[in-house]
Amino acid sequence: MMRHLSDSLFLPLIVIQLLGTVTSQVNPGVCRYALGMSSRQISDEDISASSQWSESTAARYGRLDGEEGDGAWCPEITGEPDHLKEFLQIDLRSLHFITLVGTQGRHAGGMGNEFAQMYKIKYSRDGSRWISWRNRQGKQVIEGNRNTYDIALRDMQPPIIARLVRFMPVIDHSMNVCMRVELYGCEWLDGLVSYNAPAGQQMNLPAYPVYLNDSVYDGAVIYSMTEGLGQLTDGVCGEDDFTLSHVHNGWPGYDYVGWNNDSFPGGSVEIMFEFDRIRNFTSMKVHCNNMFSRHVKAFQQVVCHFRSDSDWETTPLAFSPVEDEKNPSARFITVKLANHMASAIKCQFYFADAWMLFSEITFQSDTAMYNTTPPSTPKPEDDPTHKVDDSNTRILIGCLVAIIFILVAIIVIILWRQVWQKMLEKASRRILDDELTASLSIQSETFSYNHTSNRPGTAGEQESNSTYERIFPLGPDYQEPSRLICKLPEFPQNSEEPASAASAASKSTTQTVVQDGAPHYAEADIVNLQGVTGGNTYAIPAVTMDLLSGKDVVVEEFPRKLLTFKEKLGEGQFGEVHLCEAEGMQEFINEDYLFDVPEGQPVLVAVKMLRSDANKNARNDFLKEIKIMSRLKDPNIIRLLAVCIYSDPLCMITEYMENGDLNQFLSRHEPEGQLALLSNASTVSFGDLCYMATQIASGMKYLSSLNFVHRDLATRNCLVGKNYTIKIADFGMSRNLYSGDYYRIQGRAVLPIRWMSWESILLGKFTTASDVWAYAVTLWEILNFCKEQPYSQLTDEQVIENTGEFFRDQKRQIYLPQPVLCPDSLYKIMLNCWRRNAKERPSFQELHRALLDLQP
Numbered sequence: 001m002m003r004h005l006s007d008s009l010f011l012p013l014i015v016i017q018l019l020g021t022v023t024s025q026v027n028p029g030v031c032r033y034a035l036g037m038s039s040r041q042i043s044d045e046d047i048s049a050s051s052q053w054s055e056s057t058a059a060r061y062g063r064l065d066g067e068e069g070d071g072a073w074c075p076e077i078t079g080e081p082d083h084l085k086e087f088l089q090i091d092l093r094s095l096h097f098i099t100l101v102g103t104q105g106r107h108a109g110g111m112g113n114e115f116a117q118m119y120k121i122k123y124s125r126d127g128s129r130w131i132s133w134r135n136r137q138g139k140q141v142i143e144g145n146r147n148t149y150d151i152a153l154r155d156m157q158p159p160i161i162a163r164l165v166r167f168m169p170v171i172d173h174s175m176n177v178c179m180r181v182e183l184y185g186c187e188w189l190d191g192l193v194s195y196n197a198p199a200g201q202q203m204n205l206p207a208y209p210v211y212l213n214d215s216v217y218d219g220a221v222i223y224s225m226t227e228g229l230g231q232l233t234d235g236v237c238g239e240d241d242f243t244l245s246h247v248h249n250g251w252p253g254y255d256y257v258g259w260n261n262d263s264f265p266g267g268s269v270e271i272m273f274e275f276d277r278i279r280n281f282t283s284m285k286v287h288c289n290n291m292f293s294r295h296v297k298a299f300q301q302v303v304c305h306f307r308s309d310s311d312w313e314t315t316p317l318a319f320s321p322v323e324d325e326k327n328p329s330a331r332f333i334t335v336k337l338a339n340h341m342a343s344a345i346k347c348q349f350y351f352a353d354a355w356m357l358f359s360e361i362t363f364q365s366d367t368a369m370y371n372t373t374p375p376s377t378p379k380p381e382d383d384p385t386h387k388v389d390d391s392n393t394r395i396l397i398g399c400l401v402a403i404i405f406i407l408v409a410i411i412v413i414i415l416w417r418q419v420w421q422k423m424l425e426k427a428s429r430r431i432l433d434d435e436l437t438a439s440l441s442i443q444s445e446t447f448s449y450n451h452t453s454n455r456p457g458t459a460g461e462q463e464s465n466s467t468y469e470r471i472f473p474l475g476p477d478y479q480e481p482s483r484l485i486c487k488l489p490e491f492p493q494n495s496e497e498p499a500s501a502a503s504a505a506s507k508s509t510t511q512t513v514v515q516d517g518a519p520h521y522a523e524a525d526i527v528n529l530q531g532v533t534g535g536n537t538y539a540i541p542a543v544t545m546d547l548l549s550g551k552d553v554v555v556e557e558f559p560r561k562l563l564t565f566k567e568k569l570g571e572g573q574f575g576e577v578h579l580c581e582a583e584g585m586q587e588f589i590n591e592d593y594l595f596d597v598p599e600g601q602p603v604l605v606a607v608k609m610l611r612s613d614a615n616k617n618a619r620n621d622f623l624k625e626i627k628i629m630s631r632l633k634d635p636n637i638i639r640l641l642a643v644c645i646y647s648d649p650l651c652m653i654t655e656y657m658e659n660g661d662l663n664q665f666l667s668r669h670e671p672e673g674q675l676a677l678l679s680n681a682s683t684v685s686f687g688d689l690c691y692m693a694t695q696i697a698s699g700m701k702y703l704s705s706l707n708f709v710h711r712d713l714a715t716r717n718c719l720v721g722k723n724y725t726i727k728i729a730d731f732g733m734s735r736n737l738y739s740g741d742y743y744r745i746q747g748r749a750v751l752p753i754r755w756m757s758w759e760s761i762l763l764g765k766f767t768t769a770s771d772v773w774a775y776a777v778t779l780w781e782i783l784n785f786c787k788e789q790p791y792s793q794l795t796d797e798q799v800i801e802n803t804g805e806f807f808r809d810q811k812r813q814i815y816l817p818q819p820v821l822c823p824d825s826l827y828k829i830m831l832n833c834w835r836r837n838a839k840e841r842p843s844f845q846e847l848h849r850a851l852l853d854l855q856p
């Protein structure tokens, strides 16, 4: 195996070693070093922003992979969002060549839920003129993040040459957007700030036109190009045949800027170059096309003038390259600049034929050289006294040392992976078990009810701090954070390839897995590990076995054929909820559970089904949900009756109540009184309303005693049985009927914002205290007979703005109004539930007691 490895691995390595020296011009494929947001090489003072939401989300927290403060930079968004007003600015202190940018949202250990789906970039070389970056197709908007944790890397094509860079999130809602960023590139040693030249022209070949304009020039283009940089400094050299292009979708001539002799009576094209400071110039290299068969030739002569302060030097420098009529390949022509000191250079390039085509112009000044190894490592010194033989030996020894070093590293990595993989397996099992044992131990101590709920919540935590995914088991985006941590992206072989960032990311994932040893849950990582050592069993069957063999599992497998479909209750991305009749259910459940239907009659059940094509994550979560639900028992919480997990589709069978959900139930009824008498509608008394509200409080008291957070308490999630009995369920947003109650945040999480506490919306924080908030909204619905949506006069955006007012607490927040039926004492309780400070809100225990007192 070692032999094999050495054959395949080391040849290319040696080549890289030999090539790993200095070059005189920037290579975009290599110039991809992280510029210091993550590593803090960029200091806090050099990171600024248009605004900040709070001190803890200031600009300095906008570092990629940073977890300090509240975990990211978040701008303050007030009133109507001006989608490009906000920016995060990085001052690199000197000109840099930027080839790649990375962005991330606010993860904050699972508490964050903000990220920028789209952004633009502006940059400046001098701090006064700001330029909007556009890609080669002219598009400014860059696709950003899709979640709070993954790093989205984007190639800058064309690259940016700038000292200051601004990330400008495109904000389309008043929802908060947060960012963490990194820039990748290297210092722009050319020091060129702009070149001014006549505009490139069009060559009309018989077959098609060739456009020789500078298509990525970032200055002004009228008759000439001023104050900008463009294709001559983008690091991409043109082909020998100028009609071909490196660039995807580039038109013929894309890589070149070209001029025709006919338009220049003086026989030359003048280009003026301006630099960031006075430099000591050694050379200029001009990449020219020389396809003489098409009347294109490198320049015949160049005459350069230098300006160091305000005056041009009187004696110009002239240089004539040897005319080449034999070799049609494009080439760099080096013009020695003889240590002239200058901050501006003006050169006249004389035509040698009808056309002159340039694709790159680079400058070498002082002792600056681009290095192909990271900037921190010292540059290999050039010692001319050594003999050729000698240097060969040195290279050989160097290679051998490198080979040995790499061999050792590979062995360590392989061993490490095997160990790590075992740890990962164990860790993932332990997570499941811990969660359940925690909930179980509390449960067996305190409660002996024999009922269950279907809350797949978060056991064993006071503050559930995972993101929204768990609210909606059937909803989209149901997956755990992968916590991919991408460090320095490797340089790809072909910098033009759009997939290069992705491949760089996946490469570095493997590295991180090896390095940091923190648990990663993402499927991608596991697959990655399997790929290396093979034969891993992080798979569903293990979980299923665990589930069925568990000592206290009380759910049984139910024969599918005994279910009769009645109606579809809802549908989500991964499955459906059906209302069914189940025959002989009594035999399958515990003796202590009593149905209120006569023996032998079918019972009404809700059947939640996972589509058989659901992905592995969804399946695992579904099984986890079953596991947790099977252990919840309370008279006011919907109970898991049985499951079908021996075959697909996986099903969980829960209770259903004959009167449907509380929202529909109350909508069909009227308060007692004159009006109801006249309209002959069925009525519900205030006492019955209180009775139902008390039961909800009781069920929630039970959940909170187990530290479960419901996250979606509302009348639509309460079921009504005989005699106003209530059980809390959780259908999530699987039912179309209530889709209006949920708000899709930037195409991602779907949230019941009108029921959510301000901190749940703004900070992603779900706790029992936020359930208490939702409970008061549920009370409000009940007292209004669900005739009106909460804050019906506000749009979704305004509801979110209102939570901002709760956050700022300047008495501008709007509360739900007191319902007509609601006594003052009860409204006071509701207002207490909507206190800004979560700690000041009543507990469910207190609420339960208060409601018992209210009952007539």
Ligand SMILES: *[C@@H]1O[C@H](CO)[C@@H](O)[C@H](O)[C@H]1NC(C)=O
Pocket: 211, 213, 214, 215, 216, 217, 221, 251
């Ligand atoms: C360059 O020419 C192409 C082809 O005509 C045109 O689409 C493009 O807009 C031009 N670019 C500039 C900067 O003038």
Ligand SMILES: *[C@@H]1O[C@H](CO)[C@@H](O)[C@H](O)[C@H]1NC(C)=O
Pocket: 280, 339, 341, 366
């Ligand atoms: C420019 O650099 C060269 C070589 O490093 C050096 O000999 C020369 O003195 C420098 N010129 C000035 C004006 O510093």
Ligand SMILES: *[C@@H]1O[C@H](CO)[C@@H](O)[C@H](O)[C@H]1NC(C)=O
Pocket: 261, 262, 264, 265, 267, 351, 352, 353, 354
């Ligand atoms: C360029 O054009 C001028 C006339 O405008 C002509 O005299 C000269 O010979 C041409 N040079 C070349 C190299 O074609």
